[in-house]
Amino acid sequence: MSRDPGTCREPAGSGPRGLQAMPLHDVHTGRLTVLRAAALFDGVSPALMAEPTVVVAGGTIAAVHGPAGPVPAGAHVVDLPRLTLMPGLVDAHLHLCFDASSDPVGHLADTGDDVLRERMAEAARRALRAGVTTVRDLGDRGYLALDVRDQSRAGGLLPAIVAAGPPITSPGGHCHFLGGAASGERALRAAVRERAERGVDVIKVMASGGNMTPGSLAHEPQFSAGSLRAIVDEAHRHGLPVTAHAHSARSIADAVAAGVDGIEHATFMTAGGVDAPGAVIRAIASQRIAVGCTVGRDPGQAGTVMPQIASRMAALIAARRRLYESGAVLVPGSDAGVSPAKPHDVLRFAPGDLAAAGLNPAEIWCAMTSRAAQACGLGHRKGRIAAGFDADVLAIDGNPLKDLAAIRRLRAVYAGGRPVIPAPGSPAGIEVP
Numbered sequence: 001m002s003r004d005p006g007t008c009r010e011p012a013g014s015g016p017r018g019l020q021a022m023p024l025h026d027v028h029t030g031r032l033t034v035l036r037a038a039a040l041f042d043g044v045s046p047a048l049m050a051e052p053t054v055v056v057a058g059g060t061i062a063a064v065h066g067p068a069g070p071v072p073a074g075a076h077v078v079d080l081p082r083l084t085l086m087p088g089l090v091d092a093h094l095h096l097c098f099d100a101s102s103d104p105v106g107h108l109a110d111t112g113d114d115v116l117r118e119r120m121a122e123a124a125r126r127a128l129r130a131g132v133t134t135v136r137d138l139g140d141r142g143y144l145a146l147d148v149r150d151q152s153r154a155g156g157l158l159p160a161i162v163a164a165g166p167p168i169t170s171p172g173g174h175c176h177f178l179g180g181a182a183s184g185e186r187a188l189r190a191a192v193r194e195r196a197e198r199g200v201d202v203i204k205v206m207a208s209g210g211n212m213t214p215g216s217l218a219h220e221p222q223f224s225a226g227s228l229r230a231i232v233d234e235a236h237r238h239g240l241p242v243t244a245h246a247h248s249a250r251s252i253a254d255a256v257a258a259g260v261d262g263i264e265h266a267t268f269m270t271a272g273g274v275d276a277p278g279a280v281i282r283a284i285a286s287q288r289i290a291v292g293c294t295v296g297r298d299p300g301q302a303g304t305v306m307p308q309i310a311s312r313m314a315a316l317i318a319a320r321r322r323l324y325e326s327g328a329v330l331v332p333g334s335d336a337g338v339s340p341a342k343p344h345d346v347l348r349f350a351p352g353d354l355a356a357a358g359l360n361p362a363e364i365w366c367a368m369t370s371r372a373a374q375a376c377g378l379g380h381r382k383g384r385i386a387a388g389f390d391a392d393v394l395a396i397d398g399n400p401l402k403d404l405a406a407i408r409r410l411r412a413v414y415a416g417g418r419p420v421i422p423a424p425g426s427p428a429g430i431e432v433p
C-alpha cells in the first residue's frame with residue numbers, strides 16, 4: 001500500500017461553503033488587500049504557484065490568482081517579490097497552561113487562575129508570532145483554555161484555539177493534577193457530558209500513563225477497553241471527537257478498537273521497548289484515525305530527552321515510519337509547554353522530525369497546515385490559501401519545498417487578515433474593516 005506521492009488531498013466536501021463566491025467588484029473603499037509574492041504554497045498542492053496574487057477581503061481570502069492576476073480597483077497592494085506565501089501553521093497538540101520550564105507541574109500548582117489565564121494567552125501569542133495561527137490545546141486546568149479561546153473569538157490578536165478542557169484521566173493517573181480524574185462507566189460518561197456542557201471542541205482521554213506525572217508509567221494502560229468505549233460512545237453522542245493520549249501498545253490497540261478519532265503520541269511502548277503490531281497499524285490507517293505525531297524540539301535544549309524515550313528512540317522512529325508507509329493520517333503536534341525543549345513556538349522545528357518519518361517536503365507542509373486543520377475540525381476554513389478560507393498567511397524567505405528551515409525565516413504573519421508581523425515595507429499590513 002502506498003499513499004499518493006507528494007499530495008495532501010482534502011476529503012470531498014471539506015471546502016467552505018457560501019464564501020467562495022465573494023465577487024471582487026463588490027468590494028471597494030480600501031477594504032480589499034492584494035498580496036503579491038514570488039511563490040505560493042497553498043496548503044494542499046505538491047508544487048508552488050509562481051507569482052501569486054492573493055486577494056484578501058477583511059479576514060477572508062477572496063481569490064487566488066496566478067501570475068499577473070487582476071488587482072481590484074482601489075485595492076491596497078502589498079508586494080513581496082522575494083518571498084513565499086503559505087498558510088499559517090496549525091499545532092494540533094499543545095498545552096497553554098504548562099510553562100515549558102523544567103518544572104511545569106510545580107509552577108502550575110503555584111499559579112492561580114487569573115495569572116494563569118494571562119500566561120496562557122501570552123503562550124498563545126508566542127506561538128502566533130512564530131507563524132502558528134491555529135492551536136489545539138489538549139489539556140488545561142479549569143477549562144481556562146476555553147477562556148483564552150473566547151478571547152480569540154472576541155477579536156483578541158491570538159491564534160484560533162481549539163480546546164479539550166481538562167483531560168479525562170484515572171484517579172492518580174497521568175495529569176490527574178489538571179482535575180479530570182474519573183473512573184467507572186457512569187463517572188466517565190458524566191465527565192464527557194460535563195465537557196460537552198462547558199463547550200469543549202474535543203474530548204481528550206489519557207488512555208495510558210505519561211512521562212511527566214510521577215508514579216505514572218507511559219507503557220501501562222490507565223483505562224480498560226470498555227471504559228474507552230464508553231467515553232467514545234458518550235462523546236460521539238454529543239457530536240464530539242475523542243483523541244486518546246496513548247504511549248502503551250495495549251492502550252493504542254484498545255483505543256483503536258474503541259473507535260477513537262485520534263491517538264496522541266502513538267509510541268507503542270511496552271515495558272521493555274516498542275512493539276507496533278502490523279494489524280494495529282493497518283487498522284489505524286484504514287479507520288483514518290489521526291495519529292498525533294509529537295514533533296519539534298528546541299535545538300538549544302538537545303540534552304533533555306527523557307530516558308524512557310531516549311532508549312526507545314530508534315524503535316519509535318521506525319514505528320512512525322511504518323505508520324506513514326501504511327498510509328496512516330499523520331498529524332503534527334508539538335506538545336509545547338511540557339519541557340524546556342518545548343516552548344510554545346517550537347513547531348517551527350518540527351519539519352525535520354516529519355522528514356525522518358518519511359514525509360517529503362510537500363507532505364510535511366500539508367500535514368502542518370491543511371491536514372492538521374482538518375484534525376482540529378477546522379479544515380473548512382484553516383490551513384489553506386484558497387478562496388473562502390481565513391486569511392491566515394505567512395510570508396517566508398525561501399522555497400519551503402527545497403529548504404525546510406525556510407519556515408524559520410518568517411517575514412510576515414497575518415492572522416484572520418490582521419498583521420501579527422507586518423510585511424516588510426507595509427506597516428499597515430492587511431486592513432480589516
Ligand SMILES: [Zn+2]
Pocket residue numbers: 093094095138139335
Ligand atoms: Zn500533551
